[in-house]
Amino acid sequence: MWRSNFSLLQTAILYNATVLIGLVAASSGIAASSIRDVQVGFDGTSRVGHWTPVRTVIAAPPESSVSGRLIVSAVDGSGIPAQYEQAFAEVPAGQEQVIWSYVKFGRVSSTMTVRLEGSDSETTQMEMSVEALPSDRQVVLELGSTLPLDDSLNLLRLRRDRQNTRDGNQQTVLAQSIESASQLPPHMLGYDGIEVLVVVASQQSLLQELAPLQRQAIESWVILGGKLIVIADTDPSDDMVDQPNSLFTNVLPGSVERIAMQRQTTEIEQFASATARLDSGAGFRLPMAILSEVDGVVEVGEGFGADRRPAVVRGMAGMGESVFVAFDISTAPFVDWADRSRLLAAIVNLVLSGGDTGGLQMRELVVANTFGFEDVTGQLRNSLEQFQGVRLIPFSLTATLIAVYLLIVGPVDYWVLKRLGKSTWTWLTFALTIVCFTGLAIYLATSWKGNQLQLNQASIVDVDLEERVVRGTTWMHLFAPETLMLDLSATHRSPVVQDVQNVLIWQGVPGEVFGGMDSNLASTTFSQPYQVDAKLKDATDASVRLDQFPIAVWSSRSLLNQWWGSCSLEHQVEQSLESHSEGQLKGSFTNPFPFALRDVYLVHERWFYPLRTELPANGTVRLADLSVMDLQTRLTRRRVVDGRNVMTPWQTADRDVSRILEMMMFFDAANGSSYTGLSNDYQGYLDLSRALKSGRAVLVGRAAESAAQLEIDGEPLSEEVIQHWTYYRVQIPVKRER
Structure with missing residues (x-):
């Protein structure tokens, strides 16, 4: 069941500006030297909002072995502490063992705690300050x-x-x-912050x-x-x-x-x-x-x-x-x-991402950004925060109600009771007015802000038929009508993937916007840490879920679900695409999926091929039957006005999720940094612009069924409270005309 937590007034100072490195032994059973060394990132380099490897060296004292679990604590993108737990095998007496943990830092400046809990409940703890790079920094790592x-x-x-x-x-x-291979993590999540x-x-x-x-x-x-x-x-x-x-x-x-x-x-x-x-x-x-x-x-x-x-x-x-x-x-x-x-x-x-060079002529098209976010993921977040039946009570209505309340308890109450000759009734009418306005406030709050959990989610599912690999990225925004502590997990629903590895983690806001990861704001609502239950093994196996994840009353939390696996399509679909003059295509392509796609288009190099109708499951389309237009023209919504080509300015206030996802999928092809005035650094791996110039075409279409599912205490939410946008992309090899 969902567990409520009403400790809304608790506060916590989660980190400070001074370096705090200390070892504290809870009992004499584990020596303070049990944690010998802690290294964060790559020689101290990490990026906020990205998975970061933490290398901990545990040294067992000469007289006894050490076993148990290692718990790393760090604040998330909302300033709430999270604990990442990693169990480890017994370290023999007098020997050392390297334990790899993987965490995400939610603030550029924060405090990280590493705690060793022995199997006999004895603990050793180290606390240290961490300075992470902002999310828009790109790190180039050299071996040597x-x-x-x-x-x-x-x-x-x-x-x-x-x-x-x-x-x-x-x-x-x-x-x-x-300088040493020992500094390289053995799991792929450890390289998340490397460009x-x-x-x-x-x-x-x-x-x-x-x-x-x-x-x-x-x-x-x-x-x-x-x-x-x-x-x-x-x-x-x-x-x-x-x-x-x-x-x-x-x-x-x-x-x-x-x-x-x-x-x-x-x-x-x-x-x-x-x-x-x-x-x-x-x-x-x-x-x-x-x-x-x-x-x-x-x-x-x-x-x-x-x-x-x-x-x-x-x-x-x-x-x-x-x-x-x-x-x-x-x-x-x-x-x-x-x-x-x-x-x-x-x-x-x-x-390297973000290398577009077309920018100066687009500068006048950038509409002023009044929302504060600097990355296109910030605009996606704003759009996914719009829940059905959930409305903000406008300030004008609040001010009007306050004014009416003051008029009633003041001059109106005085004038009416004086005319009736019942001035002593003022104590009753005053109390009655308070009750009525309190009831009205509760009614407006519950009717306008909703009374049930709601979920908005957007997915991009990438399929490479040659490598037989599938990658899914799903943004999940969960709204709660009351303060809750939830056990959350995610499962895939896509019929094209098998042997799935699934990671559910918090999603932060890049930049210095209010509540952004470049700020130093801590949560004043929740001070108790929640658990990030991460089971990572080998180089790619991963299962990450969240336990006791807090959500405040009438608020929402952002989650990121990343999943990957092998393609489960039983037969190899024959695609027949060939590039001829100026990179335009001829031949045909086939929907490789057992479900229909709508809003379908094919892109290759600088060309855009829209499909005006739904593409049925395993349906085939001839390029000769499609129109073709310039890709940047499509992405920037360029049109002819009075004989001139005019681009449609990018609106940061636009909440069209499909439009934002389209820009994220081909950001550099649109000269996105110049056109939108935003970056695409936080999750730039989703941009397949360079694949279009590497002998590949990309087929894009929207599916009717969601590709991922959020579960609370092991149970999925009702479809009635879920809005989803799910897009599939398929990379198709293109032959060169000889």
């Missing part, structure tokens, strides 16, 4: 420290600042490196330390939306050169066949916008990895005709992206090249 990432990202920042049109809200890209991972294959000693679970976690993270750059090992004298180059071959756009010498470097120099030649003279030779079975876009190639060798290749790996660089930037001749940082910046920019 052989590249000039700081200099390269500074160049990117300067370039983007010149192109940026969002006053006071410029994107920032930060570099971070780690791009850079691997230099020549760092063999570091790569050989990678455990199988770490490699699997990285590959799974890429397939589900991560971005990986691999710099080839091109040392021809290295007998093991094929091993590091093939370390992540499952997600790379090709495989290394051999190492060869390259004389020409003209395209590399042009790609880097170089100011100096890389070619140093007549005897110059550049060792390059020769790729076979290339499956991606050759961004840079050297040579001509059949002898052209791919030098930089970008490809899709499931919903993620990977870049293979066939030359080693960490060695000569690049280390002495003046434009090495420019080259690295150009490579990173291939996969």
